[in-house]
Amino acid sequence: MRILLLVVLGLLMQAARQFAPVDLVGSGPAGITLSCGFLLLTAVLAGSLVAQIGVPRITAYLLAGAIVGPEVLDLVSPEMVEGLNLFRGLAAPFIALLAGAELHFPSLAPRLRGSIAITVVTVVTSIAVISGVAFAARGALPFLAGLDTVGALVLCVLIALPLTASSPAVTIALRDDAEAEGPLIRSVMAIVVLTSLLLIALTAVAVPVAAALRATPGDALRVAGKLAWTLFGSLAFGVGAGFGFAAFLRKWRAGGTLFAVGLAFAAAELGPRIGLDPLALALAAGIFLRNGTDLGPRVLTDMQPITLPVYVAFFSVAGATIPLGSFSAVGLGALLLVTARAVGLVLGWRAGARMAGAPDPVRRLGGLGLLPQADLALALAALVAASFPDTSALSLIAAVVAFDALVGPILFRIALVKCGEAGRRPARYRSAEEGTEGADVEQAPT
């Protein structure tokens, strides 16, 4: 029945597209609304289909967007996707705000040192493996052609930074999708956030160093100042935004959802225009709310009702923008880096977890939780892009991110099922939408 519904929806969309032969009409408000509705329904239907075979729903959302998007069936035109990017831009900081609000340092305190150890070891190992493989295979990577050894090595390290990044958004979505609860998912969520912050800081340092090695020191200073503003400014603005959010919630009992959406809008639209990173800003706001105030659980409760629509919209639109065509263009190079990334992250996690004394399931399977990637990697790639001689590096990174976005969640879900944490999330944390009238939404533990 759901397959039939998917087919019917596709036919309806195709029929509607026939009405307006000029593709420009698709970028108007009607086209954007139509494509948004079509993507939401298609993604939810596809998600429910694949959930029956154990595949994460967000993978289905991505696949659905990719299949109906401009690269495959073209039911959603490039102009429509461009119009929908606004919603994707709003969704990314919204999910980052949610991820930050989930991170409660006092509860992590007993294992904070261990988490930091795992984070550092994992990041260093991953960067080393990826840059090593990229350097060894530099003959197959066109953007490294003609560079001397030092220059090639520097660029290899730069490309390893965004490729090491994981995705707080995907981790949160996977946790909710699998209804997982336990030490593995808590460890992965904490380390994903710490990794993200560490990588942003490393990028802020590495890019000016690379610029200094390649050009005049003046350029390096300018770039360093810009990236320092991006990093520290985002964190500072994020804390300020969190402060304002807390003040709003204390004054008014309702409206938390609206304020969260407003904050996401401000981060998405204002941030890039004044040189800030929306994800880091929203992440910092969420962390401040959870750890600097007592309003963290209330924020999570207020944001819960619109979380699912945001997930579906974000991942389905992201799927529609996956450059499937670039897979064939970058070919072997992308495959090599995907493998190198997986090996580096898993090995690094295991080494770090052994040092931290993590329990066995966490040590064996936690590395798989770092495999999914999404917007953070692309955002970091945009920061390092200027260091590369041409755009083939960005295409390569995009291909790797796309592959990891599709395959990573499947592997992570397998890990959650294997260690028995899937389906253990208590029912009291679920939304009141699940048909039980008058169900109380109990707050997440502090």
Added chain:
Amino acid sequence: MRRAILAALALVVLVVGVADAARTSHRKTAAAEKKKETKKKKKPAAAKVVRVADAGPADDEAVAAEVPPADAGPADAGPAAAAAAGTAQPPETLAIPVPVPIPIERATKPAKVGFKLEPAPLPPARVRRAPTALEVITAIIGLVAIVGMAYLASHPKVQELEELLGITAVVTAGLPFVLFGLIAHSKQIGILSGSVLQYLHPFIPLGLGWIGFSIGFRFDVRRLEALPRGVGPALLLTSVLPFAAIVGACGLILLMTDGLGHGTFLRDAIILGTAAIIGVRPPAPNPEGPSADRIAPLVQLQEGCAMIGLVLVAAFWRPSGHEVGWQLPAFAWIFVTLGMGTALGAVIYAVLNAFRGRAEITVLMLGSIALAAGMASFLRLSPVAVCFIAGALIFNFPGTWKEQVRVALVKLERPIYLVFLVVAGAMWEVTAWQGWVLLLLFVAGRLVGKVLGVFLARESRLSEQLHIELGGLNHEERVRIALAPMGALAIAIVVSAQDLYVGSTVSWMVTTVIGGAVATEIVTQLILRKLYPDAYAVPLATESPSGLAPQPREATGTFARIAEPIDTSRPPPPPPPMPPPRLPGVDRDPDEGWS
């Protein structure tokens, strides 16, 4: 009752058809005259005349008969064939024309049923200009101002002022957000710049779709059938008269100011008339407790008529131009609208059945409304009407998920409807004086029409002449109908028109209806307080800002309680006794009604 509805429908179609025929014949006559003039100027080159030595009348002119255009719709006579004017020829010569094939004008245009409009508005440029940092900052300030406004609106002092001015109902319906959008978009303030507005523009079809779907989702056909005798025809009379008054008065003014044009004066008059008929004043609180409201179904009747009006307008006045790929006759567009609404309703029904009782209901409803509204708007049809059909179909078919759908619609209302109002306000042009002049006619025509309709509904002589049962309304019901405010749907109707059409008259209509809503509320409140204080009631705050969201099942009694488990240990209770069948011609108590 059914005959009355069919008669009203036939009347509307007749009016539109007559106007179209008149318009078409006027154009044909003008075209024929133009062709004659063109023919006279041109030298006949369509045929060679060969003079042959024979007797008989011949023609010096081109004699090849002009073939009438192949795109004939209703009796397109086309220019008359050029008559061969015989002229006397010398007996020794005979001119026999040698016909040269003349290209036949092929049917490149659709059948001429419907009105051709100015070309559709140009789509936005392929490259959007992204907002600057300053624009984003001002937009954020605007958002903060919206939150502040919402806070102020709940302040007791502000509410006292609203009650004093008699605009509580309009404020509750969200009018301040319209005004905010208007102010925010002004050049002097500039909070909502053009580029920011471009980002928010998709909320227009989404908001219209939500409104249509919500209205459809409370359209209970069974309530209409249960109307007591005498109430239905009376309700119809009180709707047809204001409609006719508005169409007549405003149509005349629009014709005088805007001219015949492409018949848009009639389109705009019908839209205004449709917006005018909607609204019933809520009952005054009963100290003895809530009682059955017999004329509550009137709102459904009015909304149904409004949807019919929207379907007809969107079908008969179609955009043209290279952006539009389908060229169909107007009646075909009616079928497309009905078919689209039905098909989408069936798809949404199937989707909801596939996800019974799951957490995805909200996102499914959001996606369904966006799909239906976007598709309708994409095909230049009315999103309100299409989503209404889909919502009505879903509501009137069985399903255990209805309460969840209702809750989802209520949850979606605030974010969608309020932003919709802000964007609608930003698109409103208040500077055209014609809109304010029309406003006076609109308010007066609406009030007079409703009062006249209520008055005539009391007349037993009219009842005897028309052979229908009138006089079923009591005093309070007549007051509530005559002094009815305008609902949020009226605003949606003109915003829908703004979404479909371009032209100066469209902005006039927006001014007329929005301003008319405020003026109507002020005037009726004054009359109520002076003359009918018993019927006066301060509108109660509800969870629905627009008043359009479906009510909880306790208010309608139509939803099944899905939370209660079915007790299978006991036999089911016997069904209630069926009421006796209605016998024709038997008098019934006019107060016997639906409860």
